Amino acid sequence: MSSDAIDYGNLDEGRDCNYWELDRTLQFEARRIYPDDEFEWADGVLSEFGAVLGHRMADTADRIDEAGHELRSFDKYGNRRNEVEYHPLVHEQEEIVYEQFGVTHDAFHAPPDREEPVGLSHTLTMQALLSYVDSGFCCPVSMTTGAAIVLDKFDDGDLGEYFEGLTARNLEDHIEGAMFLTEEQGGSDVGANEVRAESTDEDGVYELYGEKWFCSNIDAEGALALARTPDAPEGTAGLSLFLVPRTKPSGEVNDSHFRRLKDKLGTISVPTGEIEFQGAEAYLVGEEQAGFKYMAEMMNFERLTNATGAIGVMGRALLEAKVRAANREAFGTPIEEYPLLRRDLVDMAVDYEAAVAFSFEAARVYDERERTGEDESAAYQLMRLFVPIAKYKTARMAVDTTSYAMEILGGNGYVREHTTERLLRDAQVLPIWEGPSNILALDVLRALNRENAHEALLPYVREKLDAVDHPALEPIAAEVKSAFRDLQDALGTLAVEDEDYAQYHAKRLSDLLFDVVTAALLLGEAQWQIDEEENGRKALVARRFVATRFGDEDAYGVTSGNRSAMEDDVFASIVKYDTVNPASLVDAEAQASE
Template sequence: MGDGRDYSQFQEGRHLNYWAVDETAQREIERVYDAEDFAYAEPKLAELGAIIGNTVADNADYIDTHGPELHTYDKHGNVQNFVRYPAEQFENERLVYETGLIADCFRAPPEREEPLPLTHFLSMFYLLTYAEGSGFGCPVAMTAGAAHVLELFDDGSLSAYYEALTSREHDEMIEGAMFLTEEQGGSDVGANETTAEYDEAADCWRLTGEKWFCSNIDAEGTLALARTPDAPDGTEGLSMFLVPHGDPDDGVLTKGRRRAFDGPPPVDAVNDQLYRRLKDKLGTTAVPTGEVEFEDTKAYLVGEEQNGFKQMTEMLNLERLSNATGACGIMGRALLESKIHAATREAFGDTIDQYPLMRADLVDMAVDHEAATAFTFEAARLFAEREQAVREGEDAEETYRLMRLLIPIAKLRTARMAIDTTSYAMEIQGGNGYVEEFVTNRLLRDAQVLPIWEGTENILALDVLRALEREDAHEPFMAAMQDRLDGIDHPALDAHAELVEEEYQQLTMALGDLATADGEYAQLTAKRLSNYIFDVFTAALLLEQAQKQLADGEGRLALVARRFIDRELADQQGRGITSGDRFPLEHFDAVVRFASVAPDELLEQARADD
C-alpha cells in the first residue's frame, strides 16, 4: 500500500481544483449520474472546481469582511431599497452562474437535447460550498428553488421570470429568494399574517405585511406566502406569490438592467416595499438578510390559490437538500484545510499528522465526511429521479416516499456534523484558526446557520414522523435496506454486515413500537429515531459501495465502512479504551490520504480478528 495523496504539497486549501482533490465527491457524484450524463458533466465539474478553488475562494474571504450594505433611502428621503455589493460579489456571481450551475438542469445545454438531472445542480453546488458555504450559496440555492417551483406550478404567466431565473447569461438572469418567516410565527408558518388583495386595475395582487428574516433581500424574484380574503386560518389558507424587486410594469428587472443604472435604480423603477434593515449576523456575510415591509406591494399568484404551503414544501425539499449538500461541502473544505495543516505544521521535530491523536482525529473527520456525503447524495439521487419522473408524466410514488424520509434526516444530521467538523478544524489550526485571516473561523460561522435554515432539528424530526405516519415511508425504507444488506457477501465485510443487520432489526422494532405509541412519546423520541435511521442506512450504503469497490480490487471504502459502523453502531466496553483498537494508526494513509488497499489485506485482518 502506498502513502496516497501528499497534502504537504499544498500551502493551504486554496489555489487548487476542489474537484480534483476530493475523491469522495468524485465517487459519490459519479454514482448518482447515469454514465452518459456523467461523461458530459465531469468536465463542467472540473471547470467549476478550478474556478471555486482559485478566484471564488479568494473573493469569498474579501466579501466576508466587506459585505453588502443597505441604503434604504436616497438623499431626498425616498425609498430606494438599494443594496451595495463589493465588485468581488458580482465577479463570483458571473463566474458561477455562467457555468450553467442552475441553467443546465432546467434548460437543455446547447450540446444536449434534454436538461441534466437536478443531481447536477447539487453536485455543482457542493463544489461552490467549499468556498461559499452559506453566504453566496444561499442565493444560488434559492434561485434554483424558485425556478423549481415555477417549473412545477406556473401556468406560463410567469414565463419571463422563469426564463430569467434559468438564464446562462448573467446580464439576463435574476436571483430568487423565499420570504417565509414572520416575527410572530417563526417555524409556525400557519401563523402567517401577511395578506393579499387582488387589484383589478393593475391586474396583480397587492401584499401587505412584514417578513422578519429575509435572505437575499433584494432578489429580483422573491417567493412569499400570504393569505387571500376569506381564506381559512393555518397553512391551508396560504397562497404563494412572486414579488419582483423591480416595478413589474416595466418588465423583469434583470441583473444587466440593474447595473445599467448610474448608481441605485430610480425610485419609480422598484416595487413598493420597504427594506427596513439588514441583520447583523454571526456569519453568511455574503447574503444580505433583513426585514421587509410589504404595503400594497405588487405580486403575482403562483399556481393555485390556497395551495401555497404545498408548493412551498416542494421548494423546501430542494432547499433542504441544498442545505445538506452545503454542509458536506463545508466539511470537505474544513477537512482539506486540516489535512494540509497537519501535513505541513511541525511540532516536536515532526509534522503533526504523524502523532496518534491527530491521526485519530483526521481519520474520524474523513469518515464523517464520507458518511455525510454518501447519505446526502443518495437522497439527492432519489429527489432527481422523482423530479425526472414528474417531468415525463410518470409515477414515482415509491421513490417519493423514501425521499420524503431521507431528505429531512440528511439536513438534520449533516448540519450538526458540519458544525462539529469546522469547530475541530479551527482547533487543528491552533490560534490561527480563531483569526479572521484564516478561513476556518468563517467555515464555522457559516456552518452554524445550517441547523436553523429550512427547519430546525426539532422541526425536521417531526417531519420524519409525518413521513412515516402519512406516507408509510418505512415500507420503501425497509425494502431499500434489505436489498442492500442482501447484496453484501464479501468475507472482509461479514462481521460488520452482521452487526448492521442486527441494528436494522432493532430499528424495525423501534419503528413498530412508535407506530402504536402516543403522540407525545413519539415526538419525544423523534430526534433519536432520525439519527438512528441515518446511522443504519448510511452503514448499509457504505457497505454496498465497499462491496463494489472490493470486487474491483480496492479495499479503502471497506475500511471507511468498518470504522463508521464500529464507531456509531457497535457496543464498546470501557468506551473502547480497553479494545486495543489501532485503526487510525494502521489505516491512516488509506482513509485520510486515499492510499490504495488490497482486499487480501482486509481478509488477513479479518482472520486475525477472529
C-alpha cells in the same frame, strides 16, 4: 503509502488547488448517482469549476465576507431605493456561477454542448463545490433554482418571463430568486403567518401587506412569499403563494420597505433583512390556498441544498485540517504522525464520507422523483424520508467538523485569514436554515405516517445488506443487520404509541435511521469498490463507521486493544485516499477474531 495517496504536504493551505480533483469522496458519489452519459459530460465541467473555485473564488469569498454589503433603503432625496450595495467582486462571482458554468440554467435548458438538460443532481453537486468557498453565496444560487422549480411545476405560463430570467445563462437577463417564509410571530410555525394579500382589478395581481422577518437575498427579483387572502382559513391551508419582485415591470421600485439588514454571525455574502410590504405588487402562483404545497416543493430542494452545502463546508474544513496536519511539526515530527491526531482525522474523514453518501443518496431519489414526476413511488417515499434527515444530520456534523478543524489549525484557525474561522461562522446557520432540528424530526414522523415511507425503506435497506458477500464485509454487515432489526422494532413501537411519545423520540429515531441507512450504503459501496476496482478503501470506511455508531465497547474502548485508526495503512487509506488490497482486509479480520 503508494503513489495513489494524496500528499497534502504539497499544499500550503486549502486554496490554489482544484477542489474537485482533491475530493475523491465527492467524485465517487457523483459517479454513483449521475446517469452514465451525464457524468461523462459533467466530470470535465466539475473539474473546471473546482479549479476556478480553488484558484480564484476562494480568495474573492474571503474578501466579500470581510467587507460585507450595505442597504440603501432611500436615496438622498427620500425616494425609495431598496437596493443592496454589493462588494464589486460579487459581480465576478455571478459571472462565474451563472454565466460561465450555468448552475441555475442547466437543469432547465440544455447546456451549450448538450442536447438535453441535466438532472438536479448536477446542480446539487455544483453547489456542494461552491460551498467549499462560499456557502453564503450558495444561498441565492440555490433559491434561484428553487424558485424556478416552483414556477416550472405550478405556473400556468403568466410568469414565464420570470422563469426565463431565473434560468437564464446570460447574466444581463438573469435574475435571482428568494423564499420569504419567516414572520416574527410565526417562526417555524408557518401556519401562523399574517401577511395578507388583497386582490386588485387585474386578474392574478395582488397587493401584499405585512412583514417578513428573515429574508435572505432580500433584493431578489424572483422572490416567492406566502400570504393569506381575505376569508382564507387559518393555518397552512389558507396560505397562497406569490411572486413579489423588488421592482414592478414598469421599473418602479415595488411598494415595500427594506428596513434593515441583519447583523449576522456568518453567511455575510448573502444579504438578509426585514421587509415591510406596503401594498407591494405580487403575482399569484397557481391556485389560491395551495401555497404551502407549492412552497414545500421548493423546501425539499432547499433542504437538500442545505445538506450539500454542509458537505462543501465539511470538505473544505477537512482539507484545511489535512494540509495543516501534514505541514505543522511539533517536537520535530509532523503532527499527522501522532496517533491521537491520526484517530481524529480518520474519524473526521469517516464522518465526511457518511455525510456525502447519505446526502447524495437523498439527491439521487429526489432527482429520480423529479425526472419521473411520480408521487406514488418508492423514490418519492424515500425522498420524503431522506431529505429532512440529510438536512438535520449534516448540519450538525458540519458544525462539529469545522470546529475541530479550527482546533487543528490552533490559534491560526481562530483568525480570519485562515478561513476556518469563517467556515465555522457560516456552518452555524446550517442547523437553522430550512427548519431547525426539531422541525425536521417531526417531518420525519410525517413522512412515516402520511407517506408510509417505511414501506419503501425496509426493502431498500434489506436489499442492500443482502447483497454484501465479501468475507471482509460480512462481519460488519451482521452488526448492521442487528441495528436494522432494532430500527424495525423502534418503528413498530412508535406505530402503537401516542403522538407525544413519538415526538419525544423523533430526533433519536432520525439518528438511528441515518446510521442504519448510511451503514448499508457504505457497505454497498465497499462491495462495489472491491468487485469493480479491487480496492478495499471503502471497506475500511464502512468498518470504522459501524464501529463508531454501533460498537459496544467496555471502558469506551480503552481496554479493547484496538489501534486500527493509528496504523499507517488505515490512516493513509481513509485520510489520503490510498488504495487497499481487499485480501489484506480478510487477513486483518481473521487476526481480529483470534
